[in-house]
Amino acid sequence: MKKAIVPLVFVTLAQVAFAQEFTPNLHDHNLWYVQNREPSKSTTNGIELNAGEGDGMMVLKDFDFQDGSIELDVKGEDKQGASFVGLAFNIQGEYEYETLYFRPFNFQNEARRTHAVQYTYNPDYTWDVLREKYPGKYENSLEPAPDPNDWFHLRITKISGKISVYVNNQPDPCLVVSSLSERDNGMIGLWVGNGSMGEFKNLKIVLQPTSVN
Structure with missing residues (x-):
């Protein structure tokens, strides 16, 4: 039986006294709202x-995420320039949020492998701004490279603004960055980029305890 997420609707993350695990039902329309898809x-x-x-x-409604982990299985396509798929988090509104997303068409492409995984903070720090100002800092390759047409497992941890990304249960993160947002909590969502479709399953969220003031 899946754990209900309802009690969290009226409880801020600052009140969480111990780690809590949630597995939201992806097919329960009452838990989600959809933007542009x-x-x-x-x-x-x-x-x-x-x-x-x-x-x-x-987007998962009324769910506040600050510190903890998010994991799920993700599937995109080996479709050049048209497969961008991943997570949005720290969502403040339609246009303000952070993303951690993947370009499956770059997974096994020797010339573009270092552009396989990407962090952004919209609207100020899009991928092109980050690549120009901080080349190689907010994107990386995946080792070993997954099949671009197959499912891969994603886990991100976010602790005190430090974001670490793990793929296919590898012990070492493929990307570690510090959040560029001045806000440290917000909603989370499944994300796809321009021209892209995406598949998602087995979502699990673990909220880590935070100090109560």
């Missing part, structure tokens, strides 16, 4: 967000 059940009982113009998200 149409969700549907995938063939693997996950959720699929269709391709469309602009970025799209499926």
Whole structure:
């Protein structure tokens, strides 16, 4: 039986006294709102967000995430320039949020492997701004490189603004960055980029304890 997330709706993260684990139902429409996409059940009982113009998200309602971990299985496509898939977090509104996303078409491409995983903070620090100002700091390759047409497992941890990214249960993170946002908590969502579809399943969220003031 899956753990309910309802008690968290009226409790701020600052009140959490111990680690709590949640597995939100991806098919419960009451838990989610969708921005600029149409969700549907995938063939693997996950959720699929269709391709469309602009970025799209499926956001977990009334759920505040500050410190902890998020993990799930993700699937994009080996489609050059048209497969951007991952997570949005610290969501403050339609246009202000952080992302941790992947470009599957770069996973095994020798010329572009270092552009496989990407951190951004929208709207101020998009991928192109970060690549120009801080080359190689907010993106990296995946070792070993996953199959770009297959599922891969993603886990991110966020502790006191430090974000670490792990793929396919590798012991070492493929990317470690410090948050560029001045806000340290917000909602989370499944994210796809311009022209991209994505599939998601097995979402698990662990909230770490924070000090109570």
